[in-house]
Amino acid sequence: MERNLAYVALFAALIAVLGLVPQITLISGVPITAQSLGVMLCGTVLGARRGALAVLLFLLLVALGLPLLSGGRGGLGVFAGPTVGFLIGFPVAALVAGLVVERWSVSLAFASLAGAVLGGIVVLYAFGIVGMSVVLGKTLPEAALLATPFLVGDLIKAGLCALLTDALARVRPGALLSRP
Amino acid sequence: MLTLTSPCETALHRLPAAGKLAALAVLTLTLMRLTDLRLIALAATATTLLYCAQGRIFTLHGARMLRPLWPFLLVLALWHGVSGELARGAAISLRLLTAVALANLVTMTTRLDDLIAVLERLAQPLAWLGLKPRVLALALALAIRMTPVLLAKTSILLQAWHARSPRRPGWRVVLPVLLIALDDADHVAEALRARATL
Numbered sequence: 001m002e003r004n005l006a007y008v009a010l011f012a013a014l015i016a017v018l019g020l021v022p023q024i025t026l027i028s029g030v031p032i033t034a035q036s037l038g039v040m041l042c043g044t045v046l047g048a049r050r051g052a053l054a055v056l057l058f059l060l061l062v063a064l065g066l067p068l069l070s071g072g073r074g075g076l077g078v079f080a081g082p083t084v085g086f087l088i089g090f091p092v093a094a095l096v097a098g099l100v101v102e103r104w105s106v107s108l109a110f111a112s113l114a115g116a117v118l119g120g121i122v123v124l125y126a127f128g129i130v131g132m133s134v135v136l137g138k139t140l141p142e143a144a145l146l147a148t149p150f151l152v153g154d155l156i157k158a159g160l161c162a163l164l165t166d167a168l169a170r171v172r173p174g175a176l177l178s179r180p
Numbered sequence: 181m182l183t184l185t186s187p188c189e190t191a192l193h194r195l196p197a198a199g200k201l202a203a204l205a206v207l208t209l210t211l212m213r214l215t216d217l218r219l220i221a222l223a224a225t226a227t228t229l230l231y232c233a234q235g236r237i238f239t240l241h242g243a244r245m246l247r248p249l250w251p252f253l254l255v256l257a258l259w260h261g262v263s264g265e266l267a268r269g270a271a272i273s274l275r276l277l278t279a280v281a282l283a284n285l286v287t288m289t290t291r292l293d294d295l296i297a298v299l300e301r302l303a304q305p306l307a308w309l310g311l312k313p314r315v316l317a318l319a320l321a322l323a324i325r326m327t328p329v330l331l332a333k334t335s336i337l338l339q340a341w342h343a344r345s346p347r348r349p350g351w352r353v354v355l356p357v358l359l360i361a362l363d364d365a366d367h368v369a370e371a372l373r374a375r376a377t378l
Binding site for chain 1: 183184185204208212245246248249252255256259268272276279280281282283284286287288290292295296299315318319320322323324326327329330331334335338351354355357358359361362364365366368369370372373
């Protein structure tokens with residue numbers, strides 16, 4: 001119990017840190033936030049249940065008014081903005097990524113990649129696109145068009161998530177709670 | 181750690197947090213149903229007046245909090261400029277700005293501990309599902325405390341990188357940050373186990 005609580009709290013903090021540290025540029029010249037990488041890692045490292053709880057805790061902190069979203073955004077306003085769908089999709093993304101890693105017994109790197117792509121891109125974009133279409137008054141295909149510029153960055157992040165999860169399992173085999 | 185609550189003490193700060201949250205929910209749902217530009221403009225004007233009544237510094241701070249929306253407003257302007265439905269574009273943009281501004285107003289005028297008190301009351305029914313309000317409060321407190329700790333450790337890590345390499349730190353830095361988070365979690369778990377029963 002204590003261990004689960006500590007992991008959930010620390011990974012909520014990790015998502016915040018990955019969104020706030022601007023120095024981490026994933027590909028040179030293109031500034032993309034590592035925040036959604038944190039969400040993917042919550043799922044692949046902590047597993048479905050704990051990962052989703054960590055992301056929910058992070059969102060709770062944001063809703064309470066802490067400026068933890070990338071770019072120092074936060075407060076209730078972000079839940080009325082165009083990116084609300086992505087926020088609602090965050091915990092589901094971690095849940096799906098965790099489920100894939102837990103249930104699919106292929107090599108860890110491949111399972112993490114599949115989980116990160118399925119959770120952090122397919123599921124997350126589905127939520128995000130619906131959110132944008134509602135708030136911005138666009139049809140679903142039009143909203144999908146607005147999300148495409150971020151696709152390349154998120155594919156890179158899914159790849160990095162797989163690399164990092166695999167590397168973590170090598171240096172600290174016991175630490176991977178998604179595959180105990 | 182800094183919160184987004186405004187340091188300018190206003191009359192709105194003294195209203196009960198639960199009331200403000202309920203009013204915000206009702207207003208946002210109503211606003212989302214509006215499509216008539218005149219009604220939306222009325223709501224936007226009312227919101228602006230509400231901000232202005234709280235003083236100049238507060239209003240400027242509120243305007244700054246709307247800044248992250250500009251890419252979306254730009255897209256809407258281009259989109260409806262090309263399609264020619266300018267009134268519709270103006271209605272959507274104004275509705276978006278008003279909804280976000282209203283929500284920001286609650287965040288700016290409600291202190292963190294008041295919001296947490298409301299949250300604890302709302303979370304009481306969750307005890308039936310096995311989530312004790314005490315555990316939720318502890319998780320919130322831990323995450324609030326550990327975020328600056330992890331941020332400080334990460335910046336030390338980045339300084340160590342800069343001391344050794346002329347290149348910018350890349351994604352490789354994330355692995356040690358991940359390890360720090362896992363180690364800290366283990367230490368926190370041990371400390372919790374030694375001190376309390378959950």
